[in-house]
Each structure stands twice: as structure tokens, then as C-alpha cells.
Amino acid sequence: MIRSQETIDLLLKRRSLLAGSLVPPGPSQSELETILRCGTRVPDHKGLNPWRIHVVDRANQDKLHAKLPELHEGDPASLEKTNSKEAKTAPLLLIVSSKIESDKAPQSEQILSGAAVCQNIIVASAALGYRSQWLTEWFAYNSKVKALIGIPEHEEIIGFIYIGSEHEPPRERPRPELSEIVTKLEL
Ligand SMILES: Cc1cc2nc3c(=O)[nH]c(=O)nc-3n(C[C@H](O)[C@H](O)[C@H](O)COP(=O)(O)O)c2cc1C
Numbered sequence: 712m713i714r715s716q717e718t719i720d721l722l723l724k725r726r727s728l729l730a731g732s733l734v735p736p737g738p739s740q741s742e743l744e745t746i747l748r749c750g751t752r753v754p755d756h757k758g759l760n761p762w763r764i765h766v767v768d769r770a771n772q773d774k775l776h777a778k779l780p781e782l783h784e785g786d787p788a789s790l791e792k793t794n795s796k797e798a799k800t801a802p803l804l805l806i807v808s809s810k811i812e813s814d815k816a817p818q819s820e821q822i823l824s825g826a827a828v829c830q831n832i833i834v835a836s837a838a839l840g841y842r843s844q845w846l847t848e849w850f851a852y853n854s855k856v857k858a859l860i861g862i863p864e865h866e867e868i869i870g871f872i873y874i875g876s877e878h879e880p881p882r883e884r885p886r887p888e889l890s891e892i893v894t895k896l897e898l
Pocket residue numbers: 725726727728844845846847848849869870884
């Protein structure tokens with residue numbers, strides 16, 4: 712096994728950066744391939760490879776974002792909130808979904824494996840010096856957005872992962888004390 716203090720340091724310090732604050736440069740083609748390889752090397756019950764990833768460059772993000780207002784349903788406040796967060800300069804967006812076609816493993820586990828893909832993408836991006844943010848807002852749960860992207864209705868979108876560089880580093884945010892969330896089981 713490889714011991715890597717750098718990996719531990721990265722995990723202890725990793726912070727997201729608001730999608731709307733991400734700027735170029737983004738990952739090169741070979742860095743993107745590394746991110747995708749890391750992303751898809753995740754625990755996966757029954758080896759179903761249930762995940763899919765759509766790669767969205769800047770030009771196609773603009774096209775996608777331009778269509779969101781007409782696809783939005785429900786509470787107008789959620790659209791307004793999204794507009795204020797819109798990633799206008801993020802070089803790269805990866806949309807991670809899970810096919811959940813098979814019943815060999817529980818569907819929830821296929822979604823959880825997709826969540827592991829999202830996290831590995833975020834960690835690999837950070838290891839290459841990029842920032843990212845995982846968003847779902849309303850658009851991850853909207854049938855018309857799925858149709859626009861080409862994701863069938865029964866599939867679940869797990870994350871819109873925006874990736875790019877920082878103009879300014881994010882501030883630290885408080886984390887819970889381990890004692891608040893960790894309990895030693897004594898039976
Ligand atoms: C499944 C999932 C969905 C999320 N969706 C949103 C979202 O729609 N909007 C948002 O502002 N943050 C969202 N977040 C939170 C951010 O991705 C990020 O975790 C948060 O800003 C805290 O930053 P940190 O990763 O540095 O702790 C989501 C996180 C997860 C795990």
C-alpha cells in the first residue's frame with residue numbers, strides 16, 4: 712500500500728469554492744481523464760458501474776444555463792437563488808448520474824456509489840490544484856432538465872460538479888467536533 716501524507720493533508724484542508732466564483736483555467740484534457748479515472752474508481756456493490764458522467768464545457772454550460780429558466784417549475788424563489796449562484800465562468804461541469812437499472816444491489820446503493828464518484832472527482836480535482844462545488848439545486852431533480860441532457864427519466868442525477876480555479880481562496884468553515892458525531896459502541 713502507498714502511504715501518502717499529502718493525501719491526508721489534502722483531505723484535511725479541502726474546501727469547496729462557490730460555483731459562481733470558479734474561474735479558468737480548468738483541467739486540461741489529460742487532467743480531465745485523470746479526474747474521470749479517479750472518479751470512477753469507487754466502491755460499487757455487485758460491480759454494476761451504474762454511473763454516467765456528462766462532460767460540459769463552458770460553451771455548453773452557457774447553453775444549458777440559458778434554458779434553465781424555461782424548464783423551471785414550482786417556487787420562483789428557487790430559480791432566483793440558482794441565478795444568483797450561476798457558474799458564469801467555471802471552465803468545466805461534470806454531471807454525474809446513476810442508471811439504477813439493475814436490482815442486483817439496492818437502488819439506494821447505486822446512488823450512493825454515484826455520490827462516491829462525485830466525491831472522488833472533487834478530491835482528484837483538488838489534488839490537481841483545482842477548486843470545485845457540488846450542486847443539485849432544483850435542476851438535478853427536474854425531468855425536463857434530464858431530458859435536455861439526455862438522461863432518461865428513471866435515472867437519478869446525483870450532482871452537478873463545477874470545476875475550475877480560484878480567484879481568491881475560500882474561507883474556512885466550522886466543522887463539527889468529532890465528539891459530537893463519533894461514538895464508541897460498547898455492547
Ligand atoms: C448532494 C449534495 C448536494 C449539494 N447541493 C448544493 C446546492 O444545490 N447548493 C449549494 O449551495 N450547496 C450544495 N451542496 C454543498 C456544497 O457542495 C459544499 O459542500 C458546501 O458549500 C460546503 O463546502 P465544503 O465542501 O468546503 O465543506 C451540496 C452538497 C451535497 C453533498
